[in-house]
Amino acid sequence: MKRLFYIFLMLSHLGLYAQDANTKKPVFLNMNEALESELVVAQLNLRDQFLFVIPDDILKFKSLEFLNLMRNNIENFSPILFNFNKLEVLILRQNSIKYLPEDIRKLEKIKKLDLALNNLSKLPDAVGNLRKLEYLYLSSNSITHLPETIGNCKNIQYLDLDNNQLSEVPNSFSKLQNLKKLNFSGNQFYQIDNDWMNLKNLVELNLENNQLSHLPENLGNLKNLNILNANNNKLKEMPDSLQNLKNLTFLSLGGNKIKKLPKDIAHLTSLRTLILVGNPIDSMEQSRIKKELPNCAIYF
Template sequence: MNPVYDFIQRNRVLAIVEKAQSSNARSIILEDFDLIQFPLVILNCQCLNYLNISHNNISELPHDIVQLKNLQHLSLEYNNFTSFPKVLKNLPQLISINLSHNPMKDLSSDLGYLLSLETLWCNSCCLTQLPDEIGNLKKLETFGARHNKINKIPDTIGGMQNLKWLTFEDNSLYTVPPSFAELQSLIHLNLSKNNFSYIPTEISKIKALRYLHLQNNELFTVPDKTVTDMPHVKIYLQNNPLQPDNERIFPNVIITGRENDILDLVAQDSDSSSDDWDNSVDSSDINYSGSESEESDIEEVLSNIPKLSKYIIPS
């Protein structure tokens, strides 16, 4: 990295964090600052509730991050974590974590210590499996694991009784465990772009379910009994090798139509609410930012530091 550019970036970070510390700010956003290490000065911000250090090149978190006793929301997406940061188990107060777009192959059993967790994103992380301890997350409501290589869901997932929004889109799944039927709070389930050749009967037993996405799988027929048991569920089956007359027989089964129309269908449905699952947007589009006043403070700090980086040619 160009030393002048590095100097400017480090001082911009320092100015933002010092401003947050002096004002007892509850949020800090250090997105896309070309950081390769976690800025230790952040540990002085004891009031911190939300921390966003996404779009950097950080590969580990300091053990002293445990000092941030008030931290509840943490965004680590688009960094260089090759494994689940084990130090996070010492922050049991965390409510939401975004780990998406990191080259991780597993989530580690330490995930099971985060008993307050309500939202977990781990899209595009090279995951091949999930730990059994994921069932310990009794308060989890939103779980996103798109674009991984997961081929099996642990049976312990049935313990996630508060789960409402779940996506395993673009993995290698072909079945679900028996305990899947215990996810009785689940409203939105996305299993598109997997290897399902049938609709698991466990899914039909989820009474709260309203949206089931199974596009781009390997279904050749629509099982009469399973679909009959789910008259209240919109079932999306685009891009499966199905017979087109199934759409006439089952009005809640959608076989034709553009895939981009799906979000519109969800938004228009009378059973959906404005709060439901952020309309299935990618994790990088979810807004975890702090209050407008805190954001304006950050902009004020940045405006006092010359942004010379655009004039610098990296060496």
């Protein structure tokens, strides 16, 4: 059964490295190569180069659009980065950055920002100025709250905040109407606000490993939802509106306290995988669920 969870975890992170460089432009793999080139340096990959600071010579690359600084030893978000007014992709994953300066607002063209696996505890209000931001990766930090200004980032499609310390989100969160993939696994949520269910374009929702005792009654408003993962919470039941998720193909509710599913579960005609391992579901209810969902692979 663990294998199923691992498979889901892998699938849910496939989009993570969609931050690849533009294949139509050369990617320079070290500073010397870039400095010696006669070509315009638009893409620079300095991943795994044991950097503690960003080299000053990088300022020579005024046309930089893509910068990968993943897995170095950088502790500070360098002001050098604010000189690149064409920068669209910035990857600082797996460093030791503790805070983001308010001047991050200067990265006006940034579309993809990866700060996962750092030491962040909060985001500055200025993050709301990143109006073109589409992908934001903040997993495995120590973030306790999001600024109200996050609602200004209305182009965000993918938001990854798993393994932080969040227990709530600001009221403006419901303004993220272009959001398609949302990962809040491994946080401290005890409840989900009803306003989340207004995120009509949401396709994937991961709420695994929180403290949820129930999901909103208007869960069924998420008409485009394909994947819902709520493993390892404290759920005792699912809302009746679950039946309205006609596009749902994958539903994982393992490790909860659910005894029965809603009576109209048969309406989930697109559902192909249902994981219910680790719930106190008796044999009679198991038989009913199998009968109601004949085209679905079910795991008890």
